[in-house]
Amino acid sequence: DAGVIQxxxxxxxEMGQEVTLRCKxxxxxxxxxxxxxxxxxxxxxxxxxxxxxPIDDSGMPEDRFSAKMPNASFSTLKIQPSEPRDSxxxxxxxxxxxxTGELFFGEGSRLTVL
Amino acid sequence: xxxxxQAQTEISVVEKEDVTLDCVYETRDTTYYLFxxxxxxxxxxxxxxxxxxxxxxxxxxxxxxxNFQKSTSSFNFxxTASQVVDSxxxxxxxxxxxxxxxxxxxxxxxRLTVIP
Numbered sequence: 001d002a003g004v005i006q007x008x009x010x011x012x013x014e015m016g017q018e019v020t021l022r023c024k025x026x027x028x029x030x031x032x033x034x035x036x037x038x039x040x041x042x043x044x045x046x047x048x049x050x051x052x053x054p055i056d057d058s059g060m061p062e063d064r065f066s067a068k069m070p071n072a073s074f075s076t077l078k079i080q081p082s083e084p085r086d087s088x089x090x091x092x093x094x095x096x097x098x099x100t101g102e103l104f105f106g107e108g109s110r111l112t113v114l
Numbered sequence: 115x116x117x118x119x120q121a122q123t124e125i126s127v128v129e130k131e132d133v134t135l136d137c138v139y140e141t142r143d144t145t146y147y148l149f150x151x152x153x154x155x156x157x158x159x160x161x162x163x164x165x166x167x168x169x170x171x172x173x174x175x176x177x178x179x180x181n182f183q184k185s186t187s188s189f190n191f192x193x194t195a196s197q198v199v200d201s202x203x204x205x206x207x208x209x210x211x212x213x214x215x216x217x218x219x220x221x222x223x224x225r226l227t228v229i230p
Contacts, residue, residue, distance in 0.1 A: 003158075031216050043159075043205065043220040056217065091159065100166075101147050101209050101218055105159040 002026070004106035006092050012112045018080040021109045023092030024073055033103060034067055034077050035091040043091075049075065050097075061086075082113045116141045118208050118221035126227045127196050135191040135224045137206030143167075145211035148182065148189045149218065153203040165189065196228045 005024040013019055025032045033048040047057040052069045060067070064083070069075040079086055089110050093103040117140040127133045139148065150162040163173065165182050173180050177194045193200055203225045207218040 033216075042222045045217065045219075048214075048217065056214065089157070093159075095216055101149050101164050101207070101216055102161045103159070103216070103218065104161070107156065107158045 004092055004094055004104055006090075006106035006109050008109055009107065010110045010112075012114065013082055014114050015083055016081040017113075018078065019082045019086075019111060019113075021077045021090050021092075021111070023075045023077070023106060025075070025092070025094030026104055027073065028096070029094035029104070030097040031095045031103075032069060032075050033091075033093040033095075034075070035093065035105075037089045037091060037108070038087075046077070046090075079111075082111075084113045087111055087113050116143075116146075116208050116210055116213075116219045118206050118219055120206055120221035120224050122224045123222070124225045124227070126229060128229050129198060130195050132192060132194050133196050133226065133228075135193075135204050135206075135226065137189045137191065137221060139187050139189065139206070139208045141208060141210055143210035143212050147209045147211075149207040149209075150180065150189075150191050151205045151207060151220075153205065153223070155202070159205065162191075193226075196226075198228050198230050201226060201228045 007022045034046040037043050046059045047067045049069045067077045089108040091108045093105040095103045119138045146167045148165045151159045153159045170182050179192045181190045203223045205223045206221040209218045
């Protein structure tokens with residue numbers, strides 16, 4: 001079975017550009033999570049969805065960040081405009097409702113903003 | 115507020131040695147869940163184990179074992195007879211029932227290097 005699929009795996013962009021990260025969760029999973037990993041702050045939960053509805057977006061850094069989940073099989077995380085401090089690895093994860101905390105992670109999207 | 119402390123930033127051991135990774139947590143919730151995840155060099159995080167706050171039984175899975183002690187708020191992870199393939203960053207995590215059991219708060223991780 002396919003796991004969580006993220007794209008792109010690597011992105012290098014210049015400050016001020018728009019960045020869109022994509023995620024396809026595991027089919028049948030009710031929850032989708034976006035995490036950010038940096039050396040300074042570790043793993044931070046940005047936002048998570050339940051049945052395509054955003055439940056908690058308190059971890060989203062600022063208005064430059066937005067996330068959508070138009071259907072059960074696709075989610076995007078957008079940064080506009082991007083800044084060098086946004087450089088990080090962004091992970092998408094999904095889980096079944098009853099699999100409390102057993103998240104299945106994608107391989108991550110490494111973003112570098114110059 | 116919840117907090118997870120992994121005081122060991124990096125550990126190096128020689129293959130076949132046993133190693134214990136420490137995890138100390140803080141929470142005000144009486145119902146909570148503790149986890150360990152592994153992040154190998156390939157990058158993705160892999161779920162290893164979940165314990166709920168009402169189950170203090172230690173667990174063994176092959177070379178892996180976990181020691182949950184509520185009295186000391188610790189959830190330590192031991193690898194017996196370590197192997198090179200165990201080299202990874204290991205994260206301890208906590209979630210609280212009242213803030214969402216799927217809402218994990220991760221520690222800063224411990225990088226384990228197993229030397230052949």
